Amino acid sequence: MSDPGLESPPYTEGEVLLSVRNLRTRFVTEGGDVPAVNGVSFAVRRGEVLSVVGESGSGKSVTAMSILGLLPPTARIEADQMLWRGESLLDAGEARIRQVRGAEIAMIFQDPLSALNPMHKVGRQIAEMILIHEPVSKKEAASRAVEMLNLVGIPQPAKRAGMYPHEFSGGMRQRAMIAMAIACSPDLLIADEPTTALDVTVQAQVLEMLLRLKDELNSALMLITHDLGVVAGISDRVMVMYAGRQVEVGTTDQVFYRTRHPYTRSLLRSLPRLDDRGTDALTPITGAPPSLLRLPSGCSFHPRCPLVKERCSKDVPDLNSGGLGHHPAACFYADEVSGDTASVVGGRS
Amino acid sequence: MSDEVLLQAEHVVKEFPVRGGLLSRTVAKVSAVSAVSIEVKAGETVGVVGESGCGKSTLGRVLVNLLRPTAGRVLFEGENLSALKPAAMKEKRRRLQIVFQDPFASLNPRMKIGDTLAEPLRVHLGWKADKAGAAVQDLLVQVGLSAEHANRFPREFSGAQRQRVGIARALALEPSLIVLDEPVSALDVSVQAGVVNLLQELQRVRHLSYVFLAHDLSVVGHLSDRVAVMYLGKVVEVGDRNQIYTRAQHPYTQSLLSAVPIPDPERQRSRRRIVLEGDVPSSVDPPSGCRFRTRCWKATDKCAAEEPALVDRGEDHPVACHYPEVVVALV
Numbered sequence: 184m185s186d187p188g189l190e191s192p193p194y195t196e197g198e199v200l201l202s203v204r205n206l207r208t209r210f211v212t213e214g215g216d217v218p219a220v221n222g223v224s225f226a227v228r229r230g231e232v233l234s235v236v237g238e239s240g241s242g243k244s245v246t247a248m249s250i251l252g253l254l255p256p257t258a259r260i261e262a263d264q265m266l267w268r269g270e271s272l273l274d275a276g277e278a279r280i281r282q283v284r285g286a287e288i289a290m291i292f293q294d295p296l297s298a299l300n301p302m303h304k305v306g307r308q309i310a311e312m313i314l315i316h317e318p319v320s321k322k323e324a325a326s327r328a329v330e331m332l333n334l335v336g337i338p339q340p341a342k343r344a345g346m347y348p349h350e351f352s353g354g355m356r357q358r359a360m361i362a363m364a365i366a367c368s369p370d371l372l373i374a375d376e377p378t379t380a381l382d383v384t385v386q387a388q389v390l391e392m393l394l395r396l397k398d399e400l401n402s403a404l405m406l407i408t409h410d411l412g413v414v415a416g417i418s419d420r421v422m423v424m425y426a427g428r429q430v431e432v433g434t435t436d437q438v439f440y441r442t443r444h445p446y447t448r449s450l451l452r453s454l455p456r457l458d459d460r461g462t463d464a465l466t467p468i469t470g471a472p473p474s475l476l477r478l479p480s481g482c483s484f485h486p487r488c489p490l491v492k493e494r495c496s497k498d499v500p501d502l503n504s505g506g507l508g509h510h511p512a513a514c515f516y517a518d519e520v521s522g523d524t525a526s527v528v529g530g531r532s
Numbered sequence: 533m534s535d536e537v538l539l540q541a542e543h544v545v546k547e548f549p550v551r552g553g554l555l556s557r558t559v560a561k562v563s564a565v566s567a568v569s570i571e572v573k574a575g576e577t578v579g580v581v582g583e584s585g586c587g588k589s590t591l592g593r594v595l596v597n598l599l600r601p602t603a604g605r606v607l608f609e610g611e612n613l614s615a616l617k618p619a620a621m622k623e624k625r626r627r628l629q630i631v632f633q634d635p636f637a638s639l640n641p642r643m644k645i646g647d648t649l650a651e652p653l654r655v656h657l658g659w660k661a662d663k664a665g666a667a668v669q670d671l672l673v674q675v676g677l678s679a680e681h682a683n684r685f686p687r688e689f690s691g692a693q694r695q696r697v698g699i700a701r702a703l704a705l706e707p708s709l710i711v712l713d714e715p716v717s718a719l720d721v722s723v724q725a726g727v728v729n730l731l732q733e734l735q736r737v738r739h740l741s742y743v744f745l746a747h748d749l750s751v752v753g754h755l756s757d758r759v760a761v762m763y764l765g766k767v768v769e770v771g772d773r774n775q776i777y778t779r780a781q782h783p784y785t786q787s788l789l790s791a792v793p794i795p796d797p798e799r800q801r802s803r804r805r806i807v808l809e810g811d812v813p814s815s816v817d818p819p820s821g822c823r824f825r826t827r828c829w830k831a832t833d834k835c836a837a838e839e840p841a842l843v844d845r846g847e848d849h850p851v852a853c854h855y856p857e858v859v860v861a862l863v
Contacts, residue, residue: 384788410793412795439796469726471693
């Protein structure tokens with residue numbers, strides 16, 4: 184069977200950096216196995232920004248952590264394929280994974296305070312990263328660290344390198360963490376809710392910087408977020424996740440303007456928008472995201488879906504279920520969704 | 533909406549001491565709220581927006597008299613709250629309520645939801661268990677939960693359900709004004725809209741006034757009749773919803789609006805962007821003159837020397853800037 188998650192339109196000539204097929208990650212707990220990621224497939228090409236959107240518990244962070252081997256021992260990771268530039272990460276040893284992690288694939292987390300060591304000066308932490316991965320002297324590493332701080336727009340970088348994380352503001356800490364992540368010029372940057380803890384004016388700075396760095400490093404960016412506004416402004420492609428599964432994958436314009444999954448559509452309709460006139464009631468999604476321990480039968484979204492039919496509680500749709508000739512959507516009735524999306528985004532303002 | 537002013541804050545100042553040194557002496561003061569005046573009319577929603585540290589939560593607590601203002605006063609139904617005797621304040625409290633941001637921290641985990649909701653009825657109205665119980669069931673239904681929820685504990689509820697309980701608790705004593713401190717920002721996106729709609733519906737049915745404190749300009753714009761923008765403890769601009777969202781004049785309001793992402797790719801590509809430099813300065817040592825000048829692209833020597841007053845230049849749309857000007861295509 185073909186895997187539509189992998190078959191993204193090759194609008195970019197970029198090399199396929201990462202290709203993941205049928206990733207399944209579960210956590211073993213006393214209450215039973217928690218299927219956090221359930222059959223996810225995707226590819227990331229050099230030069231592109233792929234956004235992974237979902238609410239808490241959708242599996243978007245676990246997907247990224249599974250690739251980097253950053254999950255606790257209770258996690259069981261399986262996949263049909265996980266290729267990093269043609270090399271299988273599933274067969275790679277711990278030493279090789281450590282090499283890839285940081286130097287070739289770098290990760291930026293939501294909370295910079297938990298990712299930075301409070302006991303060490305910021306410059307030293309960045310230099311340490313360089314020393315681990317590259318054969319350079321301590322002095323060279325230290326000056327590279329200052330260079331990195333300068334690159335992420337921290338004023339007086341030489342002075343700041345000698346300061347501790349607590350002396351930085353929230354936005355500056357996030358920038359310091361990004362400096363650390365890009366210190367070894369990674370090919371892929373995975374940013375997990377990088378701006379969620381930041382104020383909106385600082386968020387704008389950081390997003391702009393991530394795009395600039397992606398171009399300067401000739402790398403790719405995988406952005407994990409719950410914020411559809413951020414997604415609209417920054418991504419080339421979007422992958423929407425719900426309860427551990429991919430529900431829709433497409434270019435940004437496809438997902439926003441020719442929406443094919445009821446969850447994506449409901450989410451877009453439920454958002455208050457800055458350009459709203461603010462008079463109409465919002466259209467909420469009924470219910471709440473399901474517990475992964477007690478997933479609904481069939482399509483996980485069916486208890487909340489406005490288009491639900493009999494089949495939805497029986498069969499599990501995959502990205503092929505939406506039919507051919509469109510971008511992939513895991514819904515048996517994807518054609519009914521696209522029927523009236525004109526009123527979702529374009530018609531609101 | 534009527535013209536009757538329900539709540540009025542006049543030049544409210546709230547300072548907190550910063551302690552340090554060997555004897556924990558006060559070494560500095562943080563001025564969380566500096567001379568803020570706002571007015572809330574019966575039936576209207578006043579949104580207060582600003583980033584973290586701008587003082588909006590402190591202002592909210594001063595408005596409902598959970599914090600005493602260092603200077604200035606808050607008049608509710610014409611009476612100065614900090615001058616009221618405890619018994620009179622208790623009486624006022626029935627009509628002046630607050631809903632907090634974190635629905636996990638604001639409910640007692642050991643109390644059944646029904647008991648949490650009955651408490652204000654017992655304390656303020658002296659109702660006995662059976663009478664309060666019936667009222668509680670009624671309240672639960674009004675906020676979109678069901679009567680059976682009364683026997684459950686907070687841990688059995690989702691975030692959105694807890695926030696509905698928080699709203700029910702605020703409603704129990706039939707208030708005329710509720711301060712909503714970031715009521716939906718802790719909730720998952722797919723359930724925020726339900727809570728926003730509930731707030732609107734309750735306002736319509738009960739003729740409530742709201743003060744809506746939030747950092748999310750999209751939600752504030754959706755709910756508010758008038759909006760005040762705060763930066764480092766000061767109100768920099770006030771106006772009705774459309775004035776602020778379509779004809780903002782303060783550079784900070786403009787940069788804030790331009791930074792809010794809109795979930796519409798084409799709109800995002802065509803909007804004008806103002807990306808500010810740097811972070812919000814510390815409120816322990818705010819910049820001289822205009823507090824926004826360190827991040828403002830228009831700042832001149834005058835801005836460092838002279839603090840701009842919040843001046844209404846006609847139109848009932850006061851702006852605290854020496855160089856106010858409308859910028860188009862921000863939204």
